[in-house]
Amino acid sequence: MSYALKVSHLTKRYPSFALNDISFEVPEGCIMGFVGENGAGKTTTIKAILNLIAKDAGKVFVYSTDMDSDEKQAKRNIAVVFDDCCFSETLSISNVVRIMSRMYPGWDSRLFYEYADAFKLPEKKIIKEYSKGMKMKLSIASALACRAKLLILDEATSGLDPIVRSEIIDIFLEHIQNGQNSILFSTHITSDLDRIADYITFIHEGKIVFSEAKDAMLDSYAILKCEEKEFRRLDSNDIVGVRKNMFGYEVLTDRKNEVLRRQPGIVYEKALIEDIMLFYTKEDVR
Numbered sequence: 001m002s003y004a005l006k007v008s009h010l011t012k013r014y015p016s017f018a019l020n021d022i023s024f025e026v027p028e029g030c031i032m033g034f035v036g037e038n039g040a041g042k043t044t045t046i047k048a049i050l051n052l053i054a055k056d057a058g059k060v061f062v063y064s065t066d067m068d069s070d071e072k073q074a075k076r077n078i079a080v081v082f083d084d085c086c087f088s089e090t091l092s093i094s095n096v097v098r099i100m101s102r103m104y105p106g107w108d109s110r111l112f113y114e115y116a117d118a119f120k121l122p123e124k125k126i127i128k129e130y131s132k133g134m135k136m137k138l139s140i141a142s143a144l145a146c147r148a149k150l151l152i153l154d155e156a157t158s159g160l161d162p163i164v165r166s167e168i169i170d171i172f173l174e175h176i177q178n179g180q181n182s183i184l185f186s187t188h189i190t191s192d193l194d195r196i197a198d199y200i201t202f203i204h205e206g207k208i209v210f211s212e213a214k215d216a217m218l219d220s221y222a223i224l225k226c227e228e229k230e231f232r233r234l235d236s237n238d239i240v241g242v243r244k245n246m247f248g249y250e251v252l253t254d255r256k257n258e259v260l261r262r263q264p265g266i267v268y269e270k271a272l273i274e275d276i277m278l279f280y281t282k283e284d285v286r
Contacts, residue, residue: 002028003061004077004150004182005049010058012048017206019044022058024201024211026150029179031172033193033214034186035273036203037281042186045203046154050080062150076105079148083155085135087142089128093121096142104146112145115171119164132159140168144175151175151183157192165189169196190273200273204280214273221276222256224249225267233263241279252279 003025010022019041026032036042047053049060051071060067062074087096093116101107116123119137127135136159143151151172157165173196175181187193193200193214201211210217226234226249231242238259240252252271253259259266 004028004030004063004180005184006059006061007045007049008059008061010045010048010060011056012044012053013056017041017044019048019206022203022206022208024208026182026184026199028063028182029176030198031176031183031185031196032199032201032211033190033197033273034184034201034203035188035190035193035277037277038188040203041206042203043154046080046152046184046186049152050075050078077149078152079104079143079146079150080152081136081139081143081154081156083136083158085127085130085139087127087135087138090126092126093123093138096138100142100145104148106147108145108147111147112141115141115144118167133161133164136160137164137168140171144171149181151181151185153183154186155188156185157187157189165192172196190277193273197273202277202280209280217276218271218273220256221252221254221271222259222268223271223275224251224253224259225269226251230263230266234259240276241282243279243282252276 005026007025008023010019012019022045034042044053048055051067063077065074067074097109097112101109119141121134121138121141127138130138136156140156157168160168169192172183176183185193185197197214199212200214200217202209228248231249231251234251238253238255240254243250252275256268
């Protein structure tokens with residue numbers, strides 16, 4: 001399998017926080033959702049990938065190019081959208097086109113204007129007069145017009161209403177259809193990832209909890225609805241997290257099939273990405 005992005009043993013230490021030995025790989029032609037609670041290390045990881053902050057250890061490869069030894073070549077294959085617009089607020093759309101066409105060899109002005117028109121971005125206004133949603137759409141249009149093979153998105157849909165967000169999600173799906181383009185999509189809107197992600201990487205307190213194919217992950221996880229006796233029969237290895245309520249226990253397991261073989265009558269429901277995050281990040285009741 002070929003990889004668009006390979007992060008190997010990435011480490012970054014701060015006085016009160018650290019990324020601890022982060023490793024994951026984004027296959028070509030795929031969308032990877034990058035999830036975790038606020039402060040888990042998502043943005044720090046992205047900044048370290050892009051060499052915006054110095055790493056203490058680890059390597060980053062973009063389409064096999066080492067980010068440290070050939071950063072310029074590696075970044076030719078990357079376009080980034082952060083949660084805040086990175087353009088000066090005094091610019092207009094035509095200014096953005098003029099600047100970006102000089103910075104990116106693959107820049108496609110025609111494609112940019114197609115997206116700008118579809119997103120209803122006002123040509124005569126400066127960015128300062130844009131709403132937050134308009135600024136985000138401008139950033140997304142600019143990233144797509146770079147025709148970079150790897151899109152890195154940090155909360156890129158957070159300021160958009162559900163209808164526009166759905167349209168942009170469709171655009172992201174189109175972006176990967178050639179089998180070579182890929183997306184690393186950091187977001188707290190996990191319903192978007194339920195719809196489009198091929199892989200999920202979950203970071204918690206600066207450590208990777210898991211990084212795996214979404215369908216396989218969702219097939220192995222479930223929320224068990226246990227009475228006291230059913231809960232007591234569970235093996236400790238079956239339990240990721242527990243919530244106790246007036247009716248019994250809700251148990252997140254990542255070994256659904258093994259549990260069902262041992263307790264075929266146990267009630268369970270499908271675990272979504274958001275459920276998995278909540279169980280991992282809330283204090284367990286054992």
